[in-house]
Amino acid sequence: MSTAVDSTVEAAESAVAAGKQRPRFILASASPARLQTLRDAGVEPEVIVSGVDEDNVTAESPGELARTLATLKARAVVANLDDHATVLGCDSVLEIDGVGYGKPGTAEVARERLRAMRGRSGILHTGHCLFDTTTRHELRELASTTVHFADLTDDEIDAYVATGEPLVVAGSFTVDGLGGPFVTGIEGDYHNVVGVSLPLLRRMLAEVGIPWPALWQTPPPFEYDEAEAARYDETRGGTERAQAAAAAVHSLLPGGGRVVELAVGTGIVAAELVALGNLVHGVDLSTAMLRHAKVRLPGHVAVADAGRLPFGDRRCDAIVAVWLLHLLEDSDPVLAEVARVLRPGGVFVTTTEKTESSRYASGRTPADRRIQDALPHLIARATQYGLTLDGATTFPGPTKGTVPPATYPLVRFRRSLR
Structure with a gap:
């Protein structure tokens, strides 16, 4: 050379x-x-x-x-x-x-x-x-x-x-x-x-x-080993929380289209969405987690970064992100990709205020630092990419002893028709 x-x-x-x-x-x-x-x-x-x-x-x-x-x-x-x-x-x-x-x-x-x-x-x-x-x-x-x-x-x-x-x-x-x-x-x-x-x-x-x-695919900021992936579901509320999350997500989906779940993890929520009649594809950066997701969604999962999705422009009817945005240092690349791959009128359904929900449930005050899934921040940034808030619901977390279960907000943004 x-x-x-x-x-x-x-x-x-x-x-x-x-x-x-x-x-x-x-x-x-x-x-x-x-x-x-x-x-x-x-x-x-x-x-x-x-x-x-x-x-x-x-x-x-x-x-x-x-x-x-x-x-x-x-x-x-x-x-x-x-x-x-x-x-x-x-x-x-x-x-x-x-x-x-x-x-x-x-x-x-x-x-x-x-x-x-x-x-x-x-x-x-x-x-x-x-x-x-x-x-x-x-x-x-x-x-x-x-x-x-x-x-x-x-x-x-x-x-x-x-x-x-x-x-x-x-x-x-x-x-x-x-x-x-x-x-x-x-x-x-x-x-x-x-x-x-x-x-x-x-x-x-x-x-x-x-x-x-x-x-090359961007390596994840943290990776789960096989042991962590195997016990992930039970440490995050298991089937109870997954069913509650899927039912809430389903209520905000347009129905009958192609759904992509970002950070699909073990596929536990996606599998419940499939049971409700949705066609779901999942992407995640963790190969250990995807080994479990492949069992639940055979042929419908792939290694991919939520900030660089392997889909063409305007190809997806709905994008779902459950417990993802609060982990990010910057949600803008994900919002930009969501806007790119959603068809006009398609929807982005995501959890929001996860950290705040958990703090309220345990009797603590709101956090001083606003993170990437804070609703005011999310609305302002999503607007820059043609995504407008037009729906919301909540779902309960699992009961943990005497601590009141958290209630998780779920919001829907719709892609502009332009």
């Missing part, structure tokens, strides 16, 4: 160390393999499919075709953004004897291609286009990897085609899936064959001032 790029990386990493916010990173591709490759490397991109018609694009060479398609995908997504982001478009083309092959589309074509490829070698080209809307830089790069194929039998080809996998991937094969045993070797970057060259992407990001570690 050049000295100039080295210097850019060092400067960008210093910015991250100083607390710079993680950039919004968008993958302009529907490829599950590309998404999983980035996730395995610690990056959780926002996915926006470009909708580019690949069949009607031509170029002077297979490599240039891959780069052109990647560029068209990135530009198509950038054209529809209403906020700054760094967008990555990718596309792969397999070259054999100077001819480029994309997705075969049909079993007959896939079978024909695999028979022509067996026992031979090809070059897998992956075009990368990185468009950073803040700097207005567009980088177009190509990574190429030589792939050696096994001498497949006709029976192996027929069985592989019958799985459906080769019909939807460039070159009619995968190296990270069912096609892996049919690849005898590669010369170059393995990840490039899967669909995105991580070393190349790192260098491209550095050129626009973004170090690779800046895209």
Whole structure:
């Protein structure tokens, strides 16, 4: 890597160390393999499919075709953004004897291609286009990897085609899936064959001032170990409080839409919301807590920062935050994200005044320091993001001996229609 790029990386990493916010990173591709490759490397991109018609694009060479398609995908997504982001478009083309092959589309074509490829070698080209809307830089790069194929039998080809996998991937094969045993070797970057060259992407990001570690999920300010996660529910009121919280939240939801719970924890409240008929997805930073949430919400939880949600603009009907805001040093990033992902007219339901509720229940005076879930503060800040208070209720905490149970306020903010 050049000295100039080295210097850019060092400067960008210093910015991250100083607390710079993680950039919004968008993958302009529907490829599950590309998404999983980035996730395995610690990056959780926002996915926006470009909708580019690949069949009607031509170029002077297979490599240039891959780069052109990647560029068209990135530009198509950038054209529809209403906020700054760094967008990555990718596309792969397999070259054999100077001819480029994309997705075969049909079993007959896939079978024909695999028979022509067996026992031979090809070059897998992956075009990368990185468009950073803040700097207005567009980088177009190509990574190429030589792939050696096994001498497949006709029976192996027929069985592989019958799985459906080769019909939807460039070159009619995968190296990270069912096609892996049919690849005898590669010369170059393995990840490039899967669909995105991580070393190349790192260098491209550095050129626009973004170090690779800046895209990693932000570690939580505190982490629960497995033992703490296992006993968390019983130390926080258990099912009794979860059912009370869910019933109150449910009364403020519009119904029939997509609900996302921030800081979902073990999923105990979310599970009760599901029992009431809601479709709920949960995000949390604690992997220990999410291991429990995955049991209650299989397939509907993800590691994510509430200040950088993995959802597109205006995609959610309702956002729920139960006992989150009082933990934050600054609630503004969360409010901004809530406003971004809520559809016009969508609602944000959150607990408020948690600390004060507990103090009143135990006979103490209000705290001197106003924290991030204090209602006056929350109303003032939410207004800045187009969120207006339009509903409220309460729910009781669990009974604890002779101490009166706390009553927790729950409020609803509605996203403006603009």
